[in-house]
Amino acid sequence: MTETVDQLLHARWIIPVVPENQALEHHTLAIKDGRIHAILPTPEANRTFQAEQEKELPGHALMPGLINTHTHAAMSLLRGLADDLPLMSWLNDHIWPAEGKWVSEEFIQDGSQLAIAEMLLGGTTCFNDMYFFPDVTGRVADAAGIRAVVGLIALDFPTVWAADGEEYLHKGLQVHDQFRNNPLVHTAFAPHAPYSVADPVLERVRILSDELEIPVHIHLHETNDEIIQGLQHHDCRPMERLQRLGLLSPSLMAVHMTHLAEGEIDTFAASGGHVVHCPESNLKLASGFCPVNRLLNAGINVALGTDGAASNNDLDMFSEMHTAALLAKGVAEDASALPAAKALSMATINGARALGLEAETGSLELGKSADLIAVDLNRLQTQPIYHPISHLVYATGKEQVREVWVAGRHLVSEGILMTLDQTRLLERATYWRERIAES
Amino acid sequence: MTETVDQLLHARWIIPVVPENQALEHHTLAIKDGRIHAILPTPEANRTFQAEQEKELPGHALMPGLINTHTHAAMSLLRGLADDLPLMSWLNDHIWPAEGKWVSEEFIQDGSQLAIAEMLLGGTTCFNDMYFFPDVTGRVADAAGIRAVVGLIALDFPTVWAADGEEYLHKGLQVHDQFRNNPLVHTAFAPHAPYSVADPVLERVRILSDELEIPVHIHLHETNDEIIQGLQHHDCRPMERLQRLGLLSPSLMAVHMTHLAEGEIDTFAASGGHVVHCPESNLKLASGFCPVNRLLNAGINVALGTDGAASNNDLDMFSEMHTAALLAKGVAEDASALPAAKALSMATINGARALGLEAETGSLELGKSADLIAVDLNRLQTQPIYHPISHLVYATGKEQVREVWVAGRHLVSEGILMTLDQTRLLERATYWRERIAES
Numbered sequence: 001m002t003e004t005v006d007q008l009l010h011a012r013w014i015i016p017v018v019p020e021n022q023a024l025e026h027h028t029l030a031i032k033d034g035r036i037h038a039i040l041p042t043p044e045a046n047r048t049f050q051a052e053q054e055k056e057l058p059g060h061a062l063m064p065g066l067i068n069t070h071t072h073a074a075m076s077l078l079r080g081l082a083d084d085l086p087l088m089s090w091l092n093d094h095i096w097p098a099e100g101k102w103v104s105e106e107f108i109q110d111g112s113q114l115a116i117a118e119m120l121l122g123g124t125t126c127f128n129d130m131y132f133f134p135d136v137t138g139r140v141a142d143a144a145g146i147r148a149v150v151g152l153i154a155l156d157f158p159t160v161w162a163a164d165g166e167e168y169l170h171k172g173l174q175v176h177d178q179f180r181n182n183p184l185v186h187t188a189f190a191p192h193a194p195y196s197v198a199d200p201v202l203e204r205v206r207i208l209s210d211e212l213e214i215p216v217h218i219h220l221h222e223t224n225d226e227i228i229q230g231l232q233h234h235d236c237r238p239m240e241r242l243q244r245l246g247l248l249s250p251s252l253m254a255v256h257m258t259h260l261a262e263g264e265i266d267t268f269a270a271s272g273g274h275v276v277h278c279p280e281s282n283l284k285l286a287s288g289f290c291p292v293n294r295l296l297n298a299g300i301n302v303a304l305g306t307d308g309a310a311s312n313n314d315l316d317m318f319s320e321m322h323t324a325a326l327l328a329k330g331v332a333e334d335a336s337a338l339p340a341a342k343a344l345s346m347a348t349i350n351g352a353r354a355l356g357l358e359a360e361t362g363s364l365e366l367g368k369s370a371d372l373i374a375v376d377l378n379r380l381q382t383q384p385i386y387h388p389i390s391h392l393v394y395a396t397g398k399e400q401v402r403e404v405w406v407a408g409r410h411l412v413s414e415g416i417l418m419t420l421d422q423t424r425l426l427e428r429a430t431y432w433r434e435r436i437a438e439s
Numbered sequence: 440m441t442e443t444v445d446q447l448l449h450a451r452w453i454i455p456v457v458p459e460n461q462a463l464e465h466h467t468l469a470i471k472d473g474r475i476h477a478i479l480p481t482p483e484a485n486r487t488f489q490a491e492q493e494k495e496l497p498g499h500a501l502m503p504g505l506i507n508t509h510t511h512a513a514m515s516l517l518r519g520l521a522d523d524l525p526l527m528s529w530l531n532d533h534i535w536p537a538e539g540k541w542v543s544e545e546f547i548q549d550g551s552q553l554a555i556a557e558m559l560l561g562g563t564t565c566f567n568d569m570y571f572f573p574d575v576t577g578r579v580a581d582a583a584g585i586r587a588v589v590g591l592i593a594l595d596f597p598t599v600w601a602a603d604g605e606e607y608l609h610k611g612l613q614v615h616d617q618f619r620n621n622p623l624v625h626t627a628f629a630p631h632a633p634y635s636v637a638d639p640v641l642e643r644v645r646i647l648s649d650e651l652e653i654p655v656h657i658h659l660h661e662t663n664d665e666i667i668q669g670l671q672h673h674d675c676r677p678m679e680r681l682q683r684l685g686l687l688s689p690s691l692m693a694v695h696m697t698h699l700a701e702g703e704i705d706t707f708a709a710s711g712g713h714v715v716h717c718p719e720s721n722l723k724l725a726s727g728f729c730p731v732n733r734l735l736n737a738g739i740n741v742a743l744g745t746d747g748a749a750s751n752n753d754l755d756m757f758s759e760m761h762t763a764a765l766l767a768k769g770v771a772e773d774a775s776a777l778p779a780a781k782a783l784s785m786a787t788i789n790g791a792r793a794l795g796l797e798a799e800t801g802s803l804e805l806g807k808s809a810d811l812i813a814v815d816l817n818r819l820q821t822q823p824i825y826h827p828i829s830h831l832v833y834a835t836g837k838e839q840v841r842e843v844w845v846a847g848r849h850l851v852s853e854g855i856l857m858t859l860d861q862t863r864l865l866e867r868a869t870y871w872r873e874r875i876a877e878s
Contacts, residue, residue, distance in 0.1 A: 085775065283769040286772050286776070314820050335524050378865065380865070381753050383865060394752040395752045395753045397836055425819060433823030437823075
């Protein structure tokens with residue numbers, strides 16, 4: 001007697017990520033009701049299961065989808081608008097004025113779709129967003145079928161989304177309610193940064209985060225300027241201020257963390273907080289080097305993000321993983337720092353842990369959602385294959401992602417988007433370029 | 440009356456690289472006898488020229504092919520064999536033993552072909568090689584139609600290629616003679632490194648390089664260990680030793696240069712020598728950070744290379760250009776360091792200058808060889824397009840290279856190799872993996 005499942009994926013390698021550094025050869029993954037039902041050697045799978053849909057992946061690595069743990073998806077429409085500038089001039093003179101002029105529901109819808117399409121094609125199955133109109137980004141993600149954590153953004157100054165701290169939080173709670181029962185779209189509080197959010201709002205965020213049991217997503221210690229400003233205005237470094245406000249906790253996702261003084265790594269490790277490392281954005285804005293190897297050695301969970309496409313300038317998690325693995329060695333002056341398997345964990349399970357979604361996604365374990373990608377290693381650039389995990393980190397390009405599933409739904413098939421219309425996305429990008437470039 | 444040319448390429452943008460930071464919209468490039476015959480607005484081209492072959496490149500940037508100014512092509516067969524190790528342990532415990540066991544004419548032929556195929560598909564039209572059996576690599580390059588500078592390697596210790604310094608030079612001169620009149624395959628002396636080549640051989644290299652007017656290609660100041668060893672064995676730093684031997688000159692390509700003391704940058708600048716920067720290899724081996732911005736500010740010509748696929752682990756010059764542009768900002772702590780247009784120059788014309796080939800390749804200028812690539816920017820990851828040069832450096836993936844010509848010969852058409860058999864290359868890679876992995 002064979003058991004019937006929904007799909008059988010027969011892969012040259014299955015890389016579950018948990019346990020780390022394992023590549024199962026000639027294995028099959030069975031999907032039932034959108035979840036990972038079994039992983040076993042292919043001959044055994046063929047004896048045990050039957051399925052309506054079977055897929056041969058003869059030169060592919062089947063692995064968890066990548067998790068982009070920090071981005072501003074809709075900023076894809078501002079990609080390459082202003083480059084080669086430091087953070088504060090890039091923000092004050094270019095990005096914030098452009099946002100003030102252009103951000104609208106229409107902008108967020110088109111920008112989020114463009115970003116989601118790029119992320120899916122590149123093997124990202126879950127992203128953690130921080131931007132305006134999180135309700136729109138959530139709806140777009142849900143329709144496209146990608147998993148998302150939309151940030152309930154908070155700022156001190158008025159934008160098209162909200163007028164003041166109170167309204168940001170109020171609208172954020174409405175967005176949270178909207179997606180409360182959505183299986184794909186989750187929420188996190190997203191106070192922008194210590195320098196742009198005042199104490200009373202941060203205190204409210206802490207209380208609400210505890211009550212609703214959702215994480216807090218914030219830019220922290222991104223630049224040295226931020227720390228100098230913190231010392232001037234608050235008589236303490238930003239991380240210490242968050243600690244005083246009770247925000248250092250296992251619910252915190254601290255993004256960037258490029259400047260850390262003696263003792264701060266231990267303090268952060270003791271809090272159980274998560275760091276989200278964005279190496280390409282940190283390099284491009286010359287923000288500083290995140291001490292990834294020291295953070296890992298201190299036992300901190302480090303996840304990986306691209307940041308927005310306006311400061312990266314892509315949403316390519318394969319490139320980000322590659323850059324993270326290389327840069328960590330350079331910064332640590334140790335070629336054994338952040339080996340390939342650890343970099344792969346950062347781009348998958350560590351993101352799930354930071355988001356509180358480790359029971360649902362981030363690795364190929366029984367019962368988890370079938371959030372998977374198949375990467376074709378049978379290309380010249382990844383030949384010969386001595387260690388497939390090495391190639392996934394050091395040699396694979398995002399174009400080798402051929403198949404993507406989220407919760408068992410097939411979102412990319414043979415490199416083609418199944419739930420988004422690429423031609424229309426290109427038209428909309430041109431529409432926005434014409435409006436924004438001529439302004 | 441219209442003039443007849445061989446090919447007309449009608450492009451959305453032509454990016455000549457010289458002059459820097461220029462994108463000519465809706466222009467056409469005319470090829471005649473393998474050379475760039477004209478560049479002019481498309482309507483004017485249609486009035487002026489007729490050609491048997493015309494190609495529409497409606498969403499593409501037409502630009503010079505990339506120049507990989509430092510690699511060890513055949514090491515592609517050792518890609519991913521040993522990772523996450525520092526330079527000397529990687530070399531002594533893994534790479535040199537594997538080379539000792541496996542390097543042969545057959546290995547070099549298959550490895551060079553695999554590397555050339557990867558480079559062509561990724562938009563590289565010229566590479567500067569340093570490895571054993573340069574005659575074989577040169578023949579393979581010539582047959583594939585790619586431009587190459589093969590290194591006349593020299594070492595103190597015996598290998599399958601030569602027994603001692605004298606034989607390395609003798610065989611090198613034979614290889615030089617073999618390619619003397621070849622329009623695509625050039626030569627350079629390639630003494631491996633100061634720590635692996637003794638003074639008498641370096642002196643002979645200087646004399647022969649002057650006589651034959653070919654460049655000298657050497658690893659220099661790659662790691663701090665190399666410098667400590669130089670001080671122990673020669674009572675001076677390696678660069679000073681090369682200076683004493685008369686090797687610091689406009690003929691020198693110094694690869695890596697990650698450790699430079701006070702004054703050394705000025706000394707090198709005054710010599711007119713060239714630096715070849717290999718950021719991904721330097722990071723992966725934790726060798727140190729090349730001070731690219733300081734080198735450029737001192738007026739030094741800095742070219743770009745991937746190094747071999749055993750320490751990168753790809754031969755992707757788009758990725759290398761991206762990493763170089765990002766890392767230079769991080770290292771200089773200045774987001775305006777190495778802006779996009781300068782990074783593009785490093786990956787093209789600066790390589791040609793280092794190789795003494797600036798009259799022949801490296802930019803789209805009249806009379807130069809038609810060494811060109813067309814990059815499709817009409818992809819989601821490079822939309823919208825405000826500044827095409829920014830996208831080429833910060834957002835483009837090598838898979839967007841659709842067309843490649845060298846000396847007017849079409850080597851990649853719609854992403855397909857025209858002169859190499861991809862299926863056979865994959866078979867040969869599997870053959871070598873089976874032999875090497877099981878040893």
